[in-house]
Amino acid sequence: MSFDVPDDLRYRESHEWIDPETGRVGISEFAQDELGDVVFVELPSEGDAVAAGAEFGVVESIKAVSDLYAPVSGDVVAVNEELFDAPELVNDDPFGDGWMLELDVEEGDLDDLLSADEYRDQIA
Amino acid sequence: MTLRKPPLREVHAERDAKFTEFGGWDMPVEFDSIRAEHAAVRESAGVFDVSHMGEVEVAGPDATTLLDRLTTNDVTSLSPGDAQYAAITREDGVMLDDTVVYRLPDEERTGDDADGAVDADAGPVDADAGPVDADGDDAGERDSHETVPAYLFIPNAGHDAQMHERWVDHRDEWGLDCEVRNVTEDWAMFAVQGPDAPDLVADAVDDGGPDVRDLSRFSATFAPLAGADCWVARTGYTGEDGFEVLCPWTDAEAVWELFAADATPCGLGARDTLRIEEGFLLSGQDFDPEDEPRTPYEADIGFAVDLDAEFVGRDALAAQAEAGVEDTFVGIELLDRGVPRHGYDVTNEDGHVVGTVTSGTMSPSLDKPIALGYLPVDLTDPGTEVRVVVRGREKRAKVVAVPFE
Numbered sequence: 001m002s003f004d005v006p007d008d009l010r011y012r013e014s015h016e017w018i019d020p021e022t023g024r025v026g027i028s029e030f031a032q033d034e035l036g037d038v039v040f041v042e043l044p045s046e047g048d049a050v051a052a053g054a055e056f057g058v059v060e061s062i063k064a065v066s067d068l069y070a071p072v073s074g075d076v077v078a079v080n081e082e083l084f085d086a087p088e089l090v091n092d093d094p095f096g097d098g099w100m101l102e103l104d105v106e107e108g109d110l111d112d113l114l115s116a117d118e119y120r121d122q123i124a
Numbered sequence: 125m126t127l128r129k130p131p132l133r134e135v136h137a138e139r140d141a142k143f144t145e146f147g148g149w150d151m152p153v154e155f156d157s158i159r160a161e162h163a164a165v166r167e168s169a170g171v172f173d174v175s176h177m178g179e180v181e182v183a184g185p186d187a188t189t190l191l192d193r194l195t196t197n198d199v200t201s202l203s204p205g206d207a208q209y210a211a212i213t214r215e216d217g218v219m220l221d222d223t224v225v226y227r228l229p230d231e232e233r234t235g236d237d238a239d240g241a242v243d244a245d246a247g248p249v250d251a252d253a254g255p256v257d258a259d260g261d262d263a264g265e266r267d268s269h270e271t272v273p274a275y276l277f278i279p280n281a282g283h284d285a286q287m288h289e290r291w292v293d294h295r296d297e298w299g300l301d302c303e304v305r306n307v308t309e310d311w312a313m314f315a316v317q318g319p320d321a322p323d324l325v326a327d328a329v330d331d332g333g334p335d336v337r338d339l340s341r342f343s344a345t346f347a348p349l350a351g352a353d354c355w356v357a358r359t360g361y362t363g364e365d366g367f368e369v370l371c372p373w374t375d376a377e378a379v380w381e382l383f384a385a386d387a388t389p390c391g392l393g394a395r396d397t398l399r400i401e402e403g404f405l406l407s408g409q410d411f412d413p414e415d416e417p418r419t420p421y422e423a424d425i426g427f428a429v430d431l432d433a434e435f436v437g438r439d440a441l442a443a444q445a446e447a448g449v450e451d452t453f454v455g456i457e458l459l460d461r462g463v464p465r466h467g468y469d470v471t472n473e474d475g476h477v478v479g480t481v482t483s484g485t486m487s488p489s490l491d492k493p494i495a496l497g498y499l500p501v502d503l504t505d506p507g508t509e510v511r512v513v514v515r516g517r518e519k520r521a522k523v524v525a526v527p528f529e
Contacts, residue, residue, distance in 0.1 A: 036142075036393070037159040039486035040463050040493075058515070060463045062158045062485060063393050084461070 003030040003123065006095055010071065010110050011119035017095065018071040018103070020110055025071060026099040027059065027090065030123045035061040038090040041083045043068075043100055048076045050101075052109060057100070059090065071113055074103035130175035131312050131376040141391060147281025147408070149176035152391040162397050162488040164388035165362050169318035171383040172390045178284030179311045179370065180291060183231050183274035184302025190295050191225060191275055196420055196437070198430040199275075202227040207342040207359050209428050212279075212287070213437030217419040217444060219411045221287065222428075224278045224359055226344055230271040272302075276355070276370075280407040284308040294436075311355075312376035315395075316383050317366030325356065325367045328382040336367065350378035362395065363402035363527060397485050400496060403455055403526025409466060410453070410482040410496060419444055422498065424453040451479070454504050455526040456495040458512055460519035464495035469513040470521070478503060481512060487528060494528050495521075 005028065009017040015031035018024065032038065040060040050056040050070040057068040080099050083089055090098040114122065127150035130136075137143075141152035152173060155161065164170040182191055192199040197210035204227050212221040279287040288306035295304060316325050322337045329336060330348040336356050339345060344357030352375035360366040371379040396406070405411060405425065411418040420429050421444050431442050458464055464484030469477045484495035495512060503510060506525050511518040 036154055037157055037488075040461065042462075060486075062397060062488070063153065065463070065465065 003028070003033065004095065005029075005116045005120050005123075007116045009095070009116065010113035011116070011122075012069060012071045012113060013122060014069045016069055016071050018105070018110070018113065020105065023074065023077065023103040023105040024099045025101045025103060026094055027068070028119070028123075029094045031066075032091050032094045032098070035059065035064055035066060037062050038087045041087045041090065041100065043079050043083070044076050046076055046079055050074060050076060050103065052112070059087075068100070070103070072103060072105055072109035074105055074109075076101050077104055078102035128176070128309075130173055131373050132173055132175070132380055135377055135380065136173065136389075139389065141389075144392065146392055147176055147283070149281055151176050151281075152389075154391040154393045155389045158391070158393040158397060159488045161388055161390040161394035165318045165364055165390060165394065165398055166489055167318070169316060169320040169324050169366075169387040170362075170390035170394065171380070171387040172315040172317070172392075172395055173312075173380065174315050174368070174395075175312040175373075175376070176281035177313050178279035178281065178287065178306070178308045179276055179313070180279060180284060180288050181228075181274065181276050181305045181307050182291060182302055183228075184272050184300075185270075186295075186300035187273045187275055187302040190291060190298070190300050190302055190304075191277065192433055193298070193435050194291060194294060195223065195225060195277070196429040196433070196435055196441070197225070198433050199225060199227075200433075202275075204229045205343050205345055207344055207357055209342075209425075211420045211423075211425060211428055212290075213420065213435070213441065214413065215437055215440065217437040217440035218413050218417045219420060219423065220290075220413050221279055221283050221407055222405060222411075222425070223280075223287075224357075226276045226278075226355070226357060228274040228276055228355075229346070231274045233270050233272055276307075278313075283407070310373055311370045312373050312379070314369045314371070314380060314383060315360050315362070315366065316369065316387055317360045317362040317364045317398075318387070319365060321364070321366035321387070324383065324386055325369070328379075329356075339367075350375060350382055352379060354379060361404055362398040363404070364398075396483075397488050400483050400485050400494060401487055401489055401528050403453075403496060403528070405453070406483060416482060416498075418453075418498070419449070421445060422449050422451055422453065448501070450500060451498040452501055452504050453482075453496065454499050455524045455528055456481070456484075456497060456499075456510065456512065456521050457524045457528065458493035458495070458519055458521045460521075461493075462512070462514040462517075462519045463493050464512045464514065464519075464521075468495075470497055470499060471511045471513060471518060472503065473509060473511070475511075475518070478510065484512075490528060496526070499523065
């Protein structure tokens with residue numbers, strides 16, 4: 001099975017993506033497929049600070065619990081509260097309506113993340 | 125450790141199923157979506173490959189006695205074609221396993237067989253065995269032609285070798301005359317469950333076979349499917365109407381395809397959410413002789429215990445029936461957001477740990493978090509408020525009756 005990996009995003013090995021332009025964060029299509037039906041998402045609140053590589057929340061599918069790791073350090077400037085009532089958006093549209101957070105991003109922080117090609121190689 | 129593979133492991137892989145280890149077997153956990161598979165069983169029909177379940181066949185003049193002494197229910201009440209749920213307990217009443225016992229058509233013995241010789245090469249039960257003799261459990265005076273009772277019981281995944289050994293050891297210790305055969309890898313097993321299952325299974329039976337819609341709950345018959353002699357039982361573990369079909373391992377793909385064309389292929393993930401909604405036990409998780417030692421009364425399956433029978437563990441259970449249990453198996457519904465999982469603590473309103481979640485999930489049908497576990501009896505009235513500790517945080521919850529609604 002091949003998965004969508006948008007070229008304009010950067011990725012962590014643990015399958016989170018971040019949009020360098022907007023600071024939006026979510027999990028990849030590959031990750032949501034591995035998890036199966038997502039039934040619960042726990043996210044920080046607006047204004048909280050997250051640290052690169054540290055846990056910022058939890059995503060739970062029917063069969064598994066997975067921690068979420070921040071791609072970069074920054075303050076949370078927005079949270080997708082729709083996921084609290086409709087966690088299945090993570091399955092349905094992981095790069096769109098299934099986004100989780102928006103962070104204020106310092107540009108240099110993105111350098112440690114995978115490019116789309118590097119992430120494709122990882123999940124191949 | 126090398127995982128045991130069900131006969132259709134590669135067929136499922138071609139359908140892009142995801143797999144998980146269960147009881148030492150490499151089993152499909154999900155074909156497409158657990159939520160969709162769960163819904164198919166509740167609303168139409170789903171088919172599960174449950175070939176990881178064990179099969180042990182017991183046949184011979186003393187087969188009834190052996191099964192009666194090693195299971196908690198009254199095996200003597202079974203006629204050919206009957207099925208019975210039972211527990212398998214050790215001396216202290218703790219459950220080693222739960223099982224369904226099927227009484228098969230009686231077997232006809234001739235010559236050496238009738239003298240009690242064991243046929244080590246015997247394969248799956250002969251569908252043509254007969255004639256049926258409900259009184260066949262009485263060894264009585266034997267001649268060179270006799271009919272003997274035959275049973276098939278279903279240990280949980282990975283327990284077949286242990287149960288086979290237990291049966292053989294006790295047979296020998298008690299000097300009983302019967303064969304005990306582990307036929308787990310002779311039989312594939314599929315569960316076809318859901319409101320559409322009766323018509324679907326009936327249509328799958330070859331021309332000239334019985335109308336399996338006529339089977340009552342917990343009864344079974346041999347029927348030809350895809351040219352194979354299959355044991356078709358109106359049993360299941362989803363709370364829905366349906367059947368469990370045992371077919372010879374070598375015919376598994378042809379029989380599976382009969383169902384998979386019209387029913388949604390389902391994995392063990394949906395089987396788990398379906399059985400949790402019903403409050404059904406999962407061996408090794410909701411009870412386990414090492415990690416969660418529980419008696420049938422604690423596990424709320426006292427209906428499967430017949431204290432008039434003489435079985436291993438009977439005296440301990442009689443004493444518990446008299447004295448009452450300290451803990452019992454209950455349903456718990458989370459009121460706060462979160463998903464209860466196996467191993468999470470349950471606390472009372474004072475924050476003291478009073479129990480443990482043994483199974484939990486987000487209910488696909490009810491769209492709320494539900495759990496099963498053991499609580500002290502004074503906390504088991506429906507409506508009693510408790511807490512479930514989800515990753516270090518206490519979440520409000522309440523005790524509810526099962527099946528969950």
